[in-house]
């Protein structure tokens with residue numbers, strides 16, 4: 001039903017789950033971190049985000065979106081982890097809920113928990129459907145482990161135009 005919603009949530013997920021295992025070093029980021037996603041994590045969070053880049057930035061309806069991100073997990077992330085997500089279109093709340101982090105990762109990105117500690121990066125393309133209603137979207141997402149240790153905090157804000 002709210003297909004566009006899942007695209008937005010996926011976007012946030014992609015940035016939260018730094019999927020592909022990479023060797024010891026963080027790759028340099030070619031372009032600056034996007035302005036539309038703010039990292040509201042602190043030093044105490046499990047995930048230290050190095051960069052998030054989008055192309056095109058901001059995303060455009062009906063166009064593929066490339067997302068590159070890298071970060072460092074200080075602990076393994078396993079079953080029972082969850083994400084509190086709040087999505088608004090303008091002032092209207094479109095979605096508020098708790099999503100199973102491992103389940104989402106497995107369904108959307110063909111990955112399996114546990115996500116090991118260390119450096120992870122993603123380089124992924126998603127389709128942004130042209131059916132997404134125009135307007136200003138804001139997404140607040142906070143991820144936690146089963147025992148309530150925060151993994152990351154992200155806030156995204158973007159406007160989809162004609």
Ligand SMILES: *[C@@H]1O[C@H](CO)[C@@H](O)[C@H](O)[C@H]1NC(C)=O
Nearest residue numbers: 024025026072073074118119
């Ligand atoms: C990743 O984080 C760990 C501590 O959690 C740290 O020891 C390590 O140096 C970090 N790696 C990089 C490349 O920043």
